[in-house]
Amino acid sequence: MKTNRANPLRPLIEFKQVTRVYGSKQAAVWALAGIDLQIYRGDFVAIMGPSGSGKSTCMNILGCLDRPTTGSYLFHGLEVGALSRDQQALLRRHYLGFVFQGFNLLNRTSALENVELPLIYRRISAKERRRRSQWALELVGLRGWERHTPSELSGGQQQRVAIARAMVTNPLVLLADEPTGNLDTARSQQIMELLCTLNRERGLTIVMVTHEPDIAAYAQRIIRFRDGLIEADGH
Amino acid sequence: MIWEAILLALREIRRNVLRSSLTILGIVIGVAAVITMVTLGKGATLQVTSDIAKLGSNMLQVRPGQGFRGPGGTRSTSxxxxxxxxxxxxxxxxxxxxxxxxxxxxxxxxxxxxxxxxxxxxxxxxxxxxxxxxxxxxxxxxxxxxxxxxxxxxxxxxxxxxxxxxxxxxxxxxxxxxxxxxxxxxxxxxxxxxxxxxxxxxxxxxxxxxxxxxxxxxxxxxxxxxxxxxxxxxxxxxxxxxxxxxxxxxxxxxxxDFHVRDMQELVSTLTGTTRLLTALLAAVAAVSLLVGGVGIMNIMLVSATERTREIGIRLAIGAREREVLIQFLVEAVVLSLLGGLAGIAFGLGTAAFGSRLLHVPFVFDPAITLIAFLFSGAVGILFGFFPARRAASLNPIDALRHE
Structure with a gap:
């Protein structure tokens, strides 16, 4: 693997003419119609746009959960499309943290165990897993809720468990799809302030999808999608 | 490492009590039925053999008439x-x-x-x-x-x-x-x-x-x-x-116009009969093993949707396909082992009780026990593993969206 960590001018994430097409020839849907994009370390990026504009597809490709149909995705100078499934999994394991739109927590599994999950695959001892997970839950203000299962938690609490799970591995990039989608204003503000703190103090790179302008306002940079293309990109 | 995997599997089993116990139930019923039937059958065979031995096993009888051929034979005219x-x-x-x-x-x-x-x-x-x-x-x-x-x-x-x-x-x-x-x-x-x-x-x-x-x-x-x-x-x-x-x-x-009856012949006829009965019982038991297997299969397949999503989550947070599969395999093996052991205990208990009730000796047959155990174990593993393999080969995003 060839990486280029030393060069600060090199983007952490780079899309070159990325397309993603669903379906076959006649019924083809161009979710992404050729996108160029650079994201640098420490960026806090909000992606906006109407539904069906390609935001989530873009996030899935960013998170190595999906592959571009054509074009190239460089992560740290590394061609992601050329990686095997297992290599992509390792990339997700070590560098990426996810907050999904639907939380995607394991049912009947306590908050603590949900947060521990990524650490299991990092071969971290049970004791250390527990310590780190407790730290992450504290970070999102869920101390005392460790033993509760998702069905016993409110939507906002589930969202925060999902953030804790994404943060527990101390990733390079946090990818969040509508992290405040199900929350009231006060909770949304709390979460956004948390993300800002993480961005500011830990240099965490954040890419976040949202359709609320006041949430997007927390980011330093806003990218607007329309019909699978970038409509605007600015600060 | 393997201990860790087993602990995680046990945690997973505890977490899904209903699904786990239904799976185990299938295995328990299958294994217990086979062991009970075969043990009782063996006991009956032994009983018959020893009964005949009491008659005197090296005894011959000479009687007029043609013996066992046809109803009544020709005794009256001999x-x-x-x-x-x-x-x-x-x-x-x-x-x-x-x-x-x-x-x-x-x-x-x-x-x-x-x-x-x-x-x-x-x-x-x-x-x-x-x-x-x-x-x-x-x-x-x-x-x-x-x-x-x-x-x-x-x-x-x-x-x-x-x-x-x-x-x-x-x-x-x-x-x-x-x-x-x-x-x-x-x-x-x-x-x-x-x-x-x-x-x-x-x-x-x-x-x-x-x-x-x-x-x-x-x-x-x-x-x-x-x-x-x-x-x-x-x-x-x-x-x-x-x-x-x-x-x-x-x-x-x-x-x-006479016959010589050999007790040895009688022994083999009767043990042959009880063996046939044992085989019949075993066939019935095999059916219940199969039914148990189908039960396991159903539970596993029904839970595939939920598990597919779970696999999607695991893949998305960085699990490799292989790691997910090993986990599911260990889980299935642990589950099958638990069920198999419970089935053996339950089957032997029932057989012991049944043999007291029927006054036949209790004969433990390790081969059948092992076969029943391996079979239901294999079913459990197969149907715990294959849906998982299918799910793990999906794109993480497709697995996550699976309904």
Whole structure:
């Protein structure tokens, strides 16, 4: 693997003419119609746009959960499309943290165990897993809720468990799809302030999808999608 | 590392109590059914074999008629046996230890106010040896009693109980039709035969006494004999058949009008029958194993949707396909092991209980236990593993969206 960590001018994430097409020839849907994009370390990026504009597809490709149909995705100078499934999994394991739109927590599994999950695959001892997970839950203000299962938690609490799970591995990039989608204003503000703190103090790179302008306002940079293309990109 | 995986699997099993217990239930039912059925079947086979051994396993019986062929056979038209046949067998055939000619009739035995319908058999002292039947009290016939046809008798334990209750029968006089005879001994109890007949319902008298005072003729109904240790029962049987054909002047080519019954043959016939029954039971049990397997399969497939999403989550946070599969495999193995062990315990318990209930010995069969265990284990693993493999090969995003 060839990486280029030393060069600060090199983007952490780079899309070159990325397309993603669903379906076959006649019924083809161009979710992404050729996108160029650079994201640098420490960026806090909000992606906006109407539904069906390609935001989530873009996030899935960013998170190595999906592959571009054509074009190239460089992560740290590394061609992601050329990686095997297992290599992509390792990339997700070590560098990426996810907050999904639907939380995607394991049912009947306590908050603590949900947060521990990524650490299991990092071969971290049970004791250390527990310590780190407790730290992450504290970070999102869920101390005392460790033993509760998702069905016993409110939507906002589930969202925060999902953030804790994404943060527990101390990733390079946090990818969040509508992290405040199900929350009231006060909770949304709390979460956004948390993300800002993480961005500011830990240099965490954040890419976040949202359709609320006041949430997007927390980011330093806003990218607007329309019909699978970038409509605007600015600060 | 593997310990860690097992701990995680146990956690996962505990977390999904309903699904886990349904899966385990399928395995338990399958394994327990097979073990119960086969163990009971084996016990019954052993029981039958040992019952027959009690009859005297190296015993041969010579009877007039054609034996087991057809209902009633041709017995009525066959001439009866002669006491000289018994002498001839004793003298001319090597490998014969004891020869007991017998003649029997059903009649009333009367003592005081008690009377009891029983079988009176005339024979000699060789009978005790051939039938492997010792005396509980008293003595056998003396030579003088045998040759003179004295009025003495030996009681089977059922007759003794019916006529005398708890009293001492020795020296008492009982009446057999017009004959009044002295009780000189009591036989040990032999219990029921495999055919359900009470073998102890018998009164033995000297053969001559029977011929003269009860039957009024010389005919004998069967010759019992035992084959010397080390001689082939089959060979002795063939020799007796040859001798009897000669004595009864049967033309070459025509059929025997007597038969020699070999107990060994009976043993193999009966054990063959019980083996067949055991096989039938095992087949029934195999069906329940299969039903259990289908149950496991259903649970596993039904939970595939939920598990697909779970696999999607695991893949998305950085699990490799292989790691997910190992986890699911370990989980399935642990589950199957738990179910299998519970099934073995449950099956052996039921079999132990059943064998007490049916009065058959408890025979543990490790091979069947292992087969049942491996089969349901394999089903559990197969259907825990294959849906997981399909899910793990999906794109993480497709697995996450799976409904």
């Amino acid at each position: 001439p009866p046996l002669d006491p000289k046949d018994a002498e001839a067998i004793a003298n001319e055939i090597s490998g014969v230890v004891a020869v007991a000619p017998t003649a029997s009739q059903n009649l009333q035995a009367i003592f005081g106010n008690e009377n009891w319908s029983t079988t009176v058999t005339g024979t000699n002292n060789a009978y005790f040896q051939v039938r492997n039947w010792p005396l509980k009290a008293g003595r056998k016939f003396t030579d003088a009693e045998l040759s003179a046809g004295a009025s003495v008798c030996i009681l089977g334990s059922t007759v003794c109980q019916e006529l005398f209750g708890g009293q001492d029968p020795l020296g008492a006089l009982i009446r057999l039709r017009k004959l009044s005879c002295k009780v000189i001994g009591v036989l040990e109890s032999k219990g029921q035969s495999s055919f359900g007949m009470d073998q102890d319902d018998v009164v033995l008298v000297p053969l001559r006494t029977f011929q003269r005072r009860i039957a009024g003729c010389q005919d004998i109904s069967a010759i019992f004999l035992s084959v010397k240790e080390g001689f082939s029962t089959e060979k002795v049987r063939l020799e007796i058949e040859r001798l009897m054909r000669e004595r009864r002047r049967i033309q070459p080519g025509s059929e025997d």
